Amino acid sequence: MNFKFGFFLFFFFLLSCGKNIQDENLSIFRYNQASGIATLDPAFAKDQATIWACNQLFSGLVQLNNNLEVMPSIAKSWEISEDGLDYTFFLQKNVFFHAHPIFEKERRVVASDFTFSFDRLKSKELAAPGAWVLSNVESYKSLNDSTFEINLQKPFPPFLGLLCMQYCSVVPKEIMKNTNFRENPIGTGPFQFQYWKDGVKLVFRKTPNYFEKEDGKQLPFLDAIAITFVKDKQAAFLEFIKGNLDFISGIDGSYKDEVLNRDGSLRGKYKGKIILQSQPYLNTEYLGFLMEDALPLKIRQAINYGFDRKKMLKFLRNNIGTPAVQGFVPKGLPSFSEKLKGYNYNPAKAKQLIQESKFDLSTEITLSTTSSYLDLCEYIQNSLSEIGLNIKIEVNPPSTHRQMVATSKLSFFRGSWIADYADAENYLALFYSKNFCPNGPNYTHFKSEIYDLLYQEAVHEVRDSIRYLLYRKMDEMIMEKAAIVPLYYDQVLRFSQPNISGFNSNAMNLLDLKKVEKTNVTNNQ
Template identity: 45%
Template sequence: MQYIAIPVLYSFVSCNHSTSEDDLKIFRYNQAAGITSLDPAFASTQSNIWGVNMIFNGLVQADSDLHIIPCIAKRWEVSPDGKVYTFHLKNDVFFHDNPLFNNGKGRVVIAKDFVYSFQRIINPSVASKGSWIFNDKVDSILPFKAVDDTTFQIKLLRPYPPLEGILTMQYCSVVPQEIVEQGASSFRTHPVGTGPFQLKVWKEGAVLLLFKNKNYFELDEQQRRLPYADGVRITFIDSKATEFLKFREREYDFISDIDPSFKDDLLTKDGELQPKYAKTIKVQKSVYLNTEYIGFNLSDTSQRNPLMKNEIRQAISYGIDKDKMILYLRNNIGVPAWNGFVPRGLAAYDASRVQKYHYDPQKARDLIRHAGYDAGNPMPPIKLFCSSTAEVLCNYVVNEMRQIGIDVSVETMQGKALNEQMIKGNAKCFRASWIGDYPDAENFLALFYSGYGAPPNYTRFKNDKFDRMYENAFTITDDSIRNSIYVEMDKLIMEEAPVIPLYYDQVIRFLQKNISGIPNNPMNLLDLKRVRIN
């Protein structure tokens, strides 16, 4: 636990050990990737999402099992045609106090605030990266409507069952129009929301300090007001190695993921905590909606491209020992992806129905011969495009492919450059990952719908049967039926192999022993409403 003096705010920012009789319980962590904005309209990276999630709320939220539950909306219903969603709002949710409000006191949230907030997301002048969540989905004339102060409606062009999941995204947080527009350029650094914490100090690149919102509307099971902690302190040291060392010295309460160089120091090969840390550190693990994969650009129809042959893509799937990969490269963090592109944690993940491949190098060689390649007709070489952060993994994949007779090399570049090559179609074979934006399998299967360009369809996959199933799923309101369709779509992807799933990732977090109450969840969202510092 870190102690700080209440009256001297800046002594907390500059000094880690200021104390007084009135000590606060402050949760401390480092954000190596930095935070670029606390405006929900720009909550496009994990670091921004975590920050926004502490300051803002939306209509609904996802629990640790990805069930959609109320937040500012206490209940909602969907019209019989699936095109109108009506949300009934709580009447006791207030924005944070701010001098720009009348008398400096936060006012109650009303339906018009959601109309403004959602219109702002799709306003071209705002240039939110989240505009895609509503574009081509909501009515073009009156997409959002305040029926009265506590009734808000969304009108769709056509049924879209994943909408409830999309509304859990931090893009969909409510913001106060008068604050945004009086200081539009500064809202990213001076946000005003309804969340469990509110901003006190942000020295960009150095430290961000949040204090408890004492008027927060959510209560625990014993009717005690959340949050429990008095505040959150975030630093921005860009070295994950330094972050780990400071965590080991108890300067941080929590780290998410670790620098690879410390992997073996913290974890055994089986992914368990090393015994020497058992008394001081605890580890949390859960499934993560993240599929790591090798993708193929199927728009290159030239005869010289062997990846256009389904047998070659299938051969690569059989030729990679994913179990060994997870054990030796990742200390069993994650699960080998033999069962489809849709990851564990989603209802449409079905290992019993989507099981196409296993490690079989001889079958891989047979498929290569069946594709027409042998000593007399060698396969043209393949280049695997890879980000620098995944170079070790890609070198492993390359070695496995060489073992089955495929001539392959790695071209490493920065992640942004790789993404540009994937968008332009220059990467014929690439290593990528897809992290779920919202808890619905449609978010993963959308990568293969031919109606979309790149992104998200980086492989340029086109299959009429798949497209029909994708479009039909939107007309199905019964989740179990829709998930059955998703399973069939995933089976088709495994058969056609535009991608080779490598592994389903895992959320792994390390906490000091005195920290409790942080729920793990498949979205890897940091939720500090119930964190306790003992």
């Protein structure tokens, strides 16, 4: 009775309408999710909002740390065969699913639970968007309760990174087969489901027997997480400034200049009041050419040389991002190299290339974009007009633009690529000839036998150092052929309250709250 009564009080505190919770022992982390959350099923965790929530509730075999290195999670260790085909995982024996009445006692995670979870992820009946992560898997099986084996069809060194995705989380078959999973999202994560009112509030409470520790201390440090769903980003930011939210991710254009200086630093009125964290985000913004109907090589190179990326970022994005003067692979990945030669601003070189090409300067070049990136495209348009190129901008709705890019209807288009997993192969696959859209992500229809051979060699190379060299050669080739115009490598901004500590992330912009601590909680709740 005392246990149930205690959780009733805890639940009451979380749902209290007042701003102050009169219990200084409760540490509740609050954030807003403007886009809403449609599901807590990890097999459907394809958008950031769902990934963030599922990362609190579920665990997989392995996980990424702040440096995008693969670390143990439910698997305490693993072995990979010399040919890169066989992965054997050795599971911890102290990992339990969250408590639920359907379990007669503590339910320990065993290897067969991963067999069930992977079978479910692949099932055609479920039609999960994450099924693709197992497309290269030949077979998998539990050798015993604490040993799980996966066999690949062909070597794929980034495979461990795929297993870090929330899609590969373990779920219990008893819950899946006998309950409504939406109301019972039972996992093994640092927090467990408490309450969900659609479009209003979602609450998680700490898992009392979570298996991970930090310096001998039981994780997580927080007592609970409370998520609200205010759609107005300005209203959410005001709640953050008032101390009613503990963090805001990103910054909306409507209040960007109110908060940040041109150089990306906090304005004076906010210094000391909020904390700004900035780090690379695995997203490359670029312009792409359809190579089957492309402008001449020297004109594509001239476009790359013809505008100042640093100035563009400073005045249009408050320096949120890094000028893409290397290649397509973004800053933040282990294989990224500052030494890779891309394109700097060089209008004299651009004019020389135009002259050498004997290009008809009366030719109108149509650049297709969406309204969100119109300012960038207009900046590029004005810069290129100064070197003699006639750029016309065509603006389409986002859904129309995506469809036209995917069906090769645009000769010159704005694009962006956000990593699904933390390996450069995720970016370089966009230029592999067998990935031509609409059946793959090669939207430029770039084709090179040499590039394809390098790609095939790289995806079979298990030694990171050699694979990274192959990646750089491929990236250099894309730049030499000017199949794209890299604009900038994105950054993620996080604003948090001064009483929040241990709040770290990685270049995938993952929300990991298990090591976060919140002090003086009564003052901000």
